[in-house]
Amino acid sequence: MSRNVTPYKDSSKGKKEQVTSMFDAISGEYDGLNRVISFGIDVKWRKRVVRILKKKSPKNILDIATGTGDLAINLVETGASKIVGLDISKGMLEVGKTKVLRKQLEGKVEMVVGDSENLQFKDGTFDAVTVAFGVRNFENLEKGLGEIYRVLKPKGTLVVLETSVPTKTPFKQGYKFYSRYVLPVIGKIFSKDRSAYQYLSDSASVFPHGQEFNNILGKIGFIGMENKPQTFGVASIYVASK
Secondary structure, X not given: OOOOOOOOOOOOOOHHHHHHHHHXXXXXXXXXXXXXXXXXXXXXXXXXXXXXXXXXXXXXEEEEOOOOOHHHHHHHHHOOOEEEEEEOOHHHHHHHHHHHHHOOOOOOEEEEEOEOXXXXXXXXXXXXXXXXXXXXXXOOHHHHHHHHHHHEEEEEEEEEEEEOOOOOOOHHHHHHHHHHHHHHHHHHHHOOOHHHXXXXXXXXXXXXXOHHHHHHHHHHOOEEEEEEEEHHHOEEEEEEEO
């Protein structure tokens, strides 16, 4: 099970409140820093998620922890008639809404405020649910995954894109060096909220990945779990069905 890492170590607030405040604070710089931190590879990872779902021909998709809406917007390419991007951070959603309007996708992509662990949708609403770099921010991982399971239709598909830790030399050592020393420095240079990027590094290092994450999905009730490591294992795409 993942360790409950929080951005600010503020004992008066839970992880959910701290994560919300953190993403509100960095929403304006988030996209640019994402490209820098991942060397732009995160764009390719999202495209792979889209390709996986396009084969499923979903009619409606829920993108949880949508942030500034990059994946939700990309998911238009699946042919889905409706995509709902949900996030707990209003600041991130405002950036996402601007993108949607700029691309004239307001008829297909809707950005809504919501809590991933208490989804406001009826059982069996969506053909597919996606989460990109968001499940490690859940305060209660199993509760959040259980909510995803609930709102998926029978035979619906879950696709999770999340950071993971390489297991093979020298990528394992290189990843540890980058996440421990380089990533926090980038955050200090480019971000007004230095703690945010230390949190992103810390939370990625302790989050369950690979078979451990698949085991949690199975415990929730998902079937047919697949783990697709990306770029030497620094990220993984998980695919599962209800």
